[in-house]
Amino acid sequence: xxxxxxxxxxxxxxxxxxxxxxxxxxxxxxxxxxxxxxxxxxxxxxxxxxxxxxxxxxxxxxxxxxxxxxxxxxxxxxxxxxxxxxxxxxxxxxxxxxxxxxxxxxxxxxxxxxxxxxxxxxxxxxxxxxxxxxxxxxxxxxxxxxxxxxxxxxxxxxxxxxxxxxxxxxxxxxxxxxxxxxxxxxxxxxxxxxxxxxxxxxxxxxxxxxxxxxxxxxxxxxxxxxxxxxxxxxxxxxxxxxxxxxxxxxxxxxxxxxxxxxxxxxxxxxxxxxxxxxxxxxxxxxxxxxxxxxxxxxxxxxxxxxxxxxxxxxxxxxxxxxxxxxxxxxxxxxxxxxxxxxxxxxxxxxxxxxxxxxxxxxxxxxxxxxxxxxxxxxxxxxxxxxxxxxxxxxxxxxxxxxxxxxxxxxxxxxxxxxxxxxxxxxxxxxxxxxxxxxxxxxxxxxxxxxxxxx
Numbered sequence: 348x349x350x351x352x353x354x355x356x357x358x359x360x361x362x363x364x365x366x367x368x369x370x371x372x373x374x375x376x377x378x379x380x381x382x383x384x385x386x387x388x389x390x391x392x393x394x395x396x397x398x399x400x401x402x403x404x405x406x407x408x409x410x411x412x413x414x415x416x417x418x419x420x421x422x423x424x425x426x427x428x429x430x431x432x433x434x435x436x437x438x439x440x441x442x443x444x445x446x447x448x449x450x451x452x453x454x455x456x457x458x459x460x461x462x463x464x465x466x467x468x469x470x471x472x473x474x475x476x477x478x479x480x481x482x483x484x485x486x487x488x489x490x491x492x493x494x495x496x497x498x499x500x501x502x503x504x505x506x507x508x509x510x511x512x513x514x515x516x517x518x519x520x521x522x523x524x525x526x527x528x529x530x531x532x533x534x535x536x537x538x539x540x541x542x543x544x545x546x547x548x549x550x551x552x553x554x555x556x557x558x559x560x561x562x563x564x565x566x567x568x569x570x571x572x573x574x575x576x577x578x579x580x581x582x583x584x585x586x587x588x589x590x591x592x593x594x595x596x597x598x599x600x601x602x603x604x605x606x607x608x609x610x611x612x613x614x615x616x617x618x619x620x621x622x623x624x625x626x627x628x629x630x631x632x633x634x635x636x637x638x639x640x641x642x643x644x645x646x647x648x649x650x651x652x653x654x655x656x657x658x659x660x661x662x663x664x665x666x667x668x669x670x671x672x673x674x675x676x677x678x679x680x681x682x683x684x685x686x687x688x689x690x691x692x693x694x695x696x697x698x699x700x701x702x703x704x705x706x707x708x709x710x711x712x713x714x715x716x717x718x719x720x721x722x723x724x725x726x727x728x729x730x731x732x733x734x735x736x737x738x739x740x741x742x743x744x745x746x747x748x749x750x751x752x753x754x755x756x757x758x759x760x761x762x763x764x765x766x767x768x769x770x771x772x773x774x775x776x777x778x779x780x781x782x783x784x785x786x787x788x789x790x791x792x793x794x795x796x797x798x799x800x801x
Contacts (some may be wrong), residue, residue, distance in 0.1 A: 352513065354435050357444045358514075363405045373405040373419055377469035379775065380626050384438075391431045407441055431615040504799040507785050508773045511793075515777060519743075519791030525553055526790075532560040540567060541578035548585045553790045559584045559600050566604045574737050576614045589650035590617035592624065597650070620651050627658035661695070687711050691719030691754045718769045722753065729753040732760035739767050741775035748782045751797055756781060759797040766801050 360366075362381070367374040380402040390397050406420040424441045428434045432449060439446045501507045533545045539547055547556045563582075567574045583593040588599040588610050596614065598607045628640040640658075685707055686694045693715065737745050740763060747756055754778070759781050763770060778792045786794040 351392075351431065351435065352509070354449045355438070356513050358438055358442060360517060360520065361406050361442060361444065363517040363521075365517055366407050367419075368406065368521060369406075370417060370419070376403055376665055377405055380424075387426055388431065391429070391434060397426070397429065397597075399425070403426050404442070439801060466795050500681055501785075503801060504795060505697075505769065505773075505801050507795075508770075511787050512773050512777075514787050515791055515793050517791075518787065518789065519776075521780065522790045525557055529553060529557050529560060532557070532564060536560065536564060536582075538569070540574050542582055543579055544581045546581060546583040546595075548583055551600060552788060555600060556584065559598075562604055563598070563607065566608060570608060570611075573608065573611050576611060587650065589652070590614065590621070592621075592649050592651050592654045594618075594621055594651075617651055624651065624658070627655060631658055631661055687715055687718065689718060689754070690722040691715045691717070703765070724758060725753050729756050729760070732757055732764070736760045736763050739764060743776055743778045745779050746780070747780065747797075750783070751781055755797045759799070762799070762801075769801070 362377050364374045364378045364381070365376060382606060383400070383402055387397055387400070402424045402676055404422055404424060406422060408414055408418060408420065422441055424438055426434060426437065428437055435449050439449065501510055523562075536542060543559075547559075577596060581593075583591070583595050583597045584600045585597045586599060586601075587597055588602055588606055589597050590610075591597050596611070598610070631640050684694060685696060685699050685703065688694050693711070695704060733745060736742065751759075774793075780788075780792050780794045781797050782794050783796050784794060785796065788794065
């Protein structure tokens with residue numbers, strides 16, 4: 348099954364329906380033909396008779412100009428071979444695709460046990476039992492087992508890649524024009540509005556991002572004067588609208604443009620709040636005898652007005668208490684947990700009772716020191732390994748979830764490099780995202796768990 352998938356990969360890259368998204372006629376023809384081809388290949392694998400047939404396919408051109416002009420080649424693939432290898436060769440040759448891989452595959456005649464096992468399906472006399480253990484190689488029974496196995500998703504990286512890497516490349520290629528358009532829109536907006544950067548941070552796919560950029564571009568063209576305040580700022584499409592504690596302009600990707608415009612017109616009011624933040628942080632620090640007030644690493648985005656309220660509340664709560672020096676602390680959301688982060692920061696909800704906070708800090712100072720020093724040492728190791736993985740595996744990009752700590756990312760990268768000889772051919776030109784599960788996103792991004800097994 349794996350050899351068949353590999354042999355037909357160039358064919359799939361040329362005819363896959365996802366590559367014809369803007370051309371419904373060609374897409375429908377290829378979808379229907381692929382379904383029939385899949386059934387024919389399955390029958391050939393199971394040694395079942397196959398009627399000669401002809402399947403039409405539209406081939407995607409390799410020439411960029413012809414692609415943009417919507418020019419495709421229609422081929423009629425005649426399938427009359429009774430051998431799986433000859434069938435694949437016929438498909439590739441008709442489409443003028445290389446057959447090098449198929450030529451190297453040795454002819455495999457079915458063993459005697461397969462050709463004669465079907466006798467076990469014949470009617471038997473009374474009292475004769477069927478030994479199902481002897482039916483595992485029977486064409487009919489084997490197909491049932493195969494379908495059961497297919498329904499079980501692979502739990503190892505190599506098996507998952509063997510099964511899904513074609514889908515990854517097809518989706519990446521299908522979205523390539525859209526990614527290029529997104530890059531072009533980003534450059535235009537940054538140039539025309541003087542933006543420092545544009546960031547996509549809301550979890551939706553690239554098609555949604557493109558829609559947001561087009562909507563924002565139209566808004567900017569209708570309200571050029573209001574956009575002047577965006578100069579030298581970072582624009583972030585996220586899940587909330589507001590100004591972050593870093594001063595970035597956050598726009599909810601699901602909101603209407605009118606709400607975006609309201610925020611942009613009021614940016615200067617939020618700038619005043621931003622200027623007040625250092626004073627509030629200093630006030631909290633003084634209450635705790637100069638404990639440093641920091642902002643949590645890998646934190647969820649916090650709006651500036653919300654952060655100011657949290658600082659006010661915490662200052663009031665701690666006014667009668669004293670703390671220790673030089674240990675970083677972070678003000679979290681009102682309902683957040685009181686905890687020590689993996690990076691050595693105290694995560695403190697603004698509603699936390701002062702006596703609990705003081706006791707918690709006192710009891711965890713030593714552990715906080717260890718974690719802080721550890722993080723300061725390994726963050727450079729993570730960056731170095733990240734760059735090495737991208738280079739040696741030939742990735743387009745390597746990203747991770749915020750929940751993946753430097754320690755976990757280092758373990759993942761070290762194992763990717765350890766098995767680079769096996770993984771590099773599969774992961775070359777792939778966009779990889781390290782998280783807690785396996786998945787192929789609609790835009791071709793491949794998600795893998797940090798603790799994957801080969």
